[in-house]
Structures are given as structure tokens and as C-alpha cells.
Amino acid sequence: MSFRVVRSSKFRHVYGQPLKREQCYDNIRVSKSSWDSTFCAVNPKFLAIIVESAGGGAFIVLPHNKVGRIAADHPLIGGHKGPVLDIAWCPHNDNIIASGSEDCVVKVWHIPDGGLIKTLTEPLVDLKYHQRRVGLVLWHPTAQNVLLTAGSDNQVVIWNVGTGEPMVQIDSHPDIVYSACFNWDGSKLLTTCKDKKIRIMDPRTGEIEAEALCHEGTKATRAIFLRHGLVFTTGFSRTSERQYSLRTPDCLSEPIVMVELDTSNGVMFPLYDPDTNLVYLCGKGDSVIRYFEITPEQPYVHYINTFQTPDPQRAIGMMPKRGNDVTSCEISRFYRLNNSGLCQVITMTVPRKSELFQEDLYPDTLGDTPALTAEEWIEGKNAEPLLISLKDGYKPPESKRINIMDKISPKTGSKRNAPPASPTSQDKTLQKFADEIRKLKAMIVKHENRIRVLEAAVGISDEDGPGGDGLNANPPPPLAMDDEV
Structure with missing residues (x-):
């Protein structure tokens, strides 16, 4: 007699569960680039998608409440001179x-709360190194x-965005780097390369600590560090069958x-949730x-299950855990784009009868500090990520900028890479000038x-003319209050 034991x-x-169409985003011209990127990035405030644009590269940023049909003239982020290939939200802001682009430049942008009201072309800082x-x-x-x-120059660069300068240049790859991933505390770096090898290295020095042949197929491979140190990879076999593998760093x-x-x-x-140890595989x-x-x-x-959709996906993004709805036992949320321009929102839930906070589903998760x-x-210090509890929900903090250090351009002597002045400070400066002009006009009238x-x-x-008894002839008329100085 045989029986099957069901794993607990x-x-x-x-x-x-896909949300209704009116709760999704429509009329988005997703990029037609063949580059192997997800083309989509999500955080608790915004949804960003790389889109088709004429005369350069662009991506669109939408607040989560901006659902429905997106206007064709919606503001974009369009400062790149070539197509945008990858985007990533800062985990701490x-x-x-x-954004990285075919124009060889990496740009870092600040998005105001509420989204853009006009197309943004001025980044906080340009990071230039790749050829x-x-x-x-x-x-x-x-x-x-x-x-x-x-970049496609086979270089990996680690930047200090606050100074706009590279801290580490890693030249350990003989071909294009397909993917990269830090481990839980950021002390190790995992990369996959076109030479079919997977490498674990020290990100501060570029020293390779382990390397091995990953998948034998010629197409792109990807690899991620799991929370407790294991390595999960996806790729192709020699006969072009898709594979996944689990490995130990040793x-x-x-x-x-x-x-x-x-x-x-x-x-x-592979999209990974470190709180639940679930890996979601989403293919282009x-x-x-x-x-x-x-x-x-x-x-x-x-293997747990497969979520089936009626149409293929062009792009996909995963919400960080702090952006999920804990009241409905939502453990993951995906944003997937199809060829018709619809960005569908899919929620993954674990049904529970109780309305109380489910501590086993929501352990302390990655915070934004x-x-x-x-x-x-860069000096060698490591630290575990700071975790937060979702028991009372998560409310994103108000907008804050990166402090970019001013750098003096050797050619012009002027400051570059400084963040633009905020509208509030510009208004105060104009008001100060206007007050000074009024004071000067009043002083001139008083003297007249x-x-x-x-x-x-x-x-x-x-x-009195020139020959009269007066000391001065024909004095000028007094200035009126509205006359220009």
C-alpha cells in the first residue's frame, strides 16, 4: 500500500489574483528593445517603466494612484541620448x-512626491566612466x-553617488556581465557573464573568491544570492532548454x-522574497x-504553483514587501506589461480567516534606512540591513534629496553636479530682489x-539758464515710484 505525504x-x-482593468495602468508604450532587462521597477511610492521615445531614451514614472488610461503626452524622464536599458529605485530613498543607457551614461534622478508635472531632463548627477x-x-x-x-565594455563600477565618483572598478570579466547581485549584508558580489561562468567576488577589491561554469547554453543566465547564502541561478542547457539550479558558495x-x-x-x-524564501520565475x-x-x-x-495569464509579458516588476497590503494577507505584488500597453497588477495572497496581523507571513522586513x-x-565595514515591522502598516516618508557634493569644473570654474535649487528658494530670492528695488526707488524719490x-x-x-544766478539749470524731473532705476 503506497500513499503520498503532503509537505506541510x-x-x-x-x-x-489580477486586479480589475480600471485599477491597472493602460496605454503605456513599453520599450521594444531586445535587451534582457525587466524594463520595470516598483517601490511603495512609484511605478517606473522604460518606454519607447523618439530622439533618445526615456522612462515613465507613475504614482500608484495614477491608474487608468495614461495620456499620450504624460511627462517622461528623458535626459538620455540613447535608449534606456535598465532602471532601479534606491532602497533607502x-x-x-x-538609469543606465546606450549613451554610456548613468543618471540619478529625483522624483517629487505626487509625480512629474512636466518632462524631466536634468538629473541630480551624471555618472560617466563606461565606454x-x-x-x-x-x-x-x-x-x-x-x-x-x-556595461558592454565588460567593466563593473561601484559609485559613491553622493560625490559622483567611482570607488571601485572591477575588470574581472572577459565578456558582457548579464546580472549582478549583492548578498544579504552587501559584503559579497555575485555575477553572471557571457562566458557562461558565475563568479563570487569581493566588491571592494574585485578579487574573485569562487567561479564555476553555470549553465551550458549560450543565452543569458541570471543568478541571485538567497538570504542565508545559497545561490539560485536560471539559464539554458546545451539543447536550449530552460533550467534553474541551487548551489552553495563553497x-x-x-x-x-x-x-x-x-x-x-x-x-x-528570478524575483526573490527573502522574508518567505519564495522565488518567482518570470520569463520574457x-x-x-x-x-x-x-x-x-x-x-x-x-514547486508551489503557476499563475497563468492570457497574454505574454514584455516587462515585469515586483513590489518590495513594505509596499504590500498586510490587511489582505498579500505576500507579493507584481506589475506586468503586455504588448498592448496594459500594465496589469497581480496580487499574491495566502487566504486566512482571521483579520488579525499574521506574524508568520510578515516577519520584520527590509526597511528604508x-x-x-x-x-x-568602502573602508571595510559590514552591517546587516535594518529591519522594520509591518504590524501597523508602512507609510512612506516625505520626499528627501541625495546630498550631492558640489564639484568645480576645471574648464569653466563653475559648479557642476549640484542639485537644482528648489522652487521655494528661487521664490525667496526673487522676493528679496524686489524688496531691494522698492527700497532704492523710495530712497531716490526722497532725495529728489x-x-x-x-x-x-x-x-x-x-x-534759470546757464547764465542765471542759479547753481544748476534745468534739474531733471523726479523719478516716479514705477520708473526703472
């Missing part, structure tokens, strides 16, 4: 987003203002798990989202009146 897991019944297109931007998980970029060349999924040709993006061109639970017991990667400064991190009194006292009149 609170995530066995995770259900995906929901108003800051970085070829920049296809990957990634923020450090614990250190403030630390940004990683990778033995990268021998995967613990290697599973073939299907024969589709779209690159799979796929109409499904598969999700798996990672556990310490065999077979380690447990950095644990280190960029200077502390005094001169006339003195002239009358000594007997000077307008008829």
Missing part, C-alpha cells in the same frame, strides 16, 4: 531612481548612496539542484509566473524731494 507549508495555497552602453544598475542593500553599474561547480523546465526561449528572471514572453519555496530539506526547491554610509562601507526744497530755498527756478 503555509505557502501551499498561494493564490494570484523612494524618490531616487538610477560602451550601460545595461545594468544595482543599488547596494545596506550602504547609503552606493550604486553598481555594468562548491559552485556542483549544483545541489538542477532542474529543466521547458523549451521556451525567453530569459527567466511567457504568460505564466511560477513560484517555488526554498527550504533546508530535500529537494530544497519546492541605510545601515552604513558609503565611506564606512529734498533737492527741490533746497533749490526753492536758494532761489533756483526752472527758468
